[in-house]
Amino acid sequence: MEFTITKKAKNVTMLLIAVGLLLTIIGVVMGMKDDHFLTRLLSNGLINGFFFFALGLGALFFLSLQYATETGWYASVKRVIEAVAGYLPYGIGLFGLILLIITFMDGAHIYIWMDPETVANDEIIQEKSAYLNIPFFWIRTLVYFACYIIFLRGFRKRSLEEDKIGGTELHFKNYKKGAMFLVFFAVFSSTSAWDWLMSIDVHWFSTLFGWYTFAGMWCSTMVVLVLLTLYLKKLGYLPKVNDSHIHDLGKWTFATSFLWSYLWFSQFMLIWYANIGEEVTYYMMRIENFKVLYFAMFLINFAFPMLLLMSRDAKRHSGILTMVGLIILAGHWLDVYIMISAGSLGANAHIGALEIGMVMMVCGFFLFVILRNLTKAPLTPVNHPFLDESVHHDI
């Protein structure tokens, strides 16, 4: 069945973009005279650029995970995953642009290791400069982007081809490419998190930071997939998706929430226990400037899905899923917000019209792109070898 964007959805996305733009302009006018304004503007760009890019990337990862494990049940929601992954080129454009502007501004107090003057007076950064320097940073960034785009295009092309010709040849090719992507992603998900996010707090390091970022991104992606599937189902699309598919997506949300909480806690507890000066600074900064927000964010992302999504019935209830999903999506946005703002602005960070406006704007754009991606292909794949299994999915 072909998907058409409803008038209401179009209006809502346009309204989100318009109101977001308005609030951003108000925020810009209000905060222009502020000393830290440029850093604030750019770190907001970075937050939203990264957060929505990560949603697309999470969907690409999830898709390749399904290919590599030859999963059956997901076949009837495959196009939903592809639509979210299809935001990736736009996400890369936006995120890459922000990174480029920051680079040209010598780091804009966000990546202080990009500023030659700071580096000249900072021994710790000097010792890291073999890895953290602008040319190598951009080589890595471009390699990540290129890898993601190449795999995304390949998956999408073969998926549409499969609709026409069917057979298992394409399936086995997807299987190989999916496994290959996971190998690349295993390395890139960690190193890219170090480059883009951990290098903001340049003196500090944590080896599990990459997994922590990745878990947050995966969890947010699963929420988006659940919400989008429920939305399409409500409009009467996806007739082959039954309660069991929704239940499985709910389980993924539940499980990845735990993964994220587990990694957050592992990082926090080890640093708290060892209590070494170089390591605890990261949390001191967060506790001093974002105490309520930081721990509330953890509780929201951990306790909410744990208590509300634990029972089988809750994972099949669209109302509960939507409510919990929206709350933890906001929670994970806050996570990224604190990750970036604490290092770049510290005590000067606060959520105002600019922050809310920019997230609304990018969210509207994100929704518009994924809805448009949905219209480009039949919502249920025609010749997927596991389609029959997916139709009879029952748990």
Next chain:
Amino acid sequence: MAEKVIYAMYDDDDVLKDGAKKLVSNGVKISEVFSPFPIHGIDPIIGVKNTRLGIMAFLYGLTGLTLATYGMRFFMVVDWPMNIGGKPNFTYLDNMLAFIPVTFEFTVLCAAHGMAITYLLRNKTLPGIPAQNPDPRTTDDRFVIEIRMSENHKVSEEAIDKLLTETGYVEIDKKEIK
């Protein structure tokens, strides 16, 4: 009181499933199905309710959580305050982070063992309990439907026999059990 029980044996789980559907739609109550492996989708056909093991798992987990918290507070703070790495040892709350891994492990331990033992008890399959299956072959490659006449007052034995013949069993056995 002696009771008449019919055992119909099949050599394919799909044949059994279709047969069970047919019997149930004609008003026959199937009291049990024996199979070497779980037959997917048989539960709603013969009217087995959803398992409540999950609720028990939650309760066992909660028990573990409480026990671990209480125990560690007593061992490490109240009875003999432990000085580990100079962490505050006079309060549980300030030290809670260090106790969370153990609390988590104990919660999982209690939930897992509680569930396993409950499962074995409920199914009467604890070691030493005599086997319930009517024929040893149901642990190998045969599938059996059990129909108790005491649960089927509305349908006569002849009618059940006739229905069973149509379902394509490979063997039928009738027993009087106490």
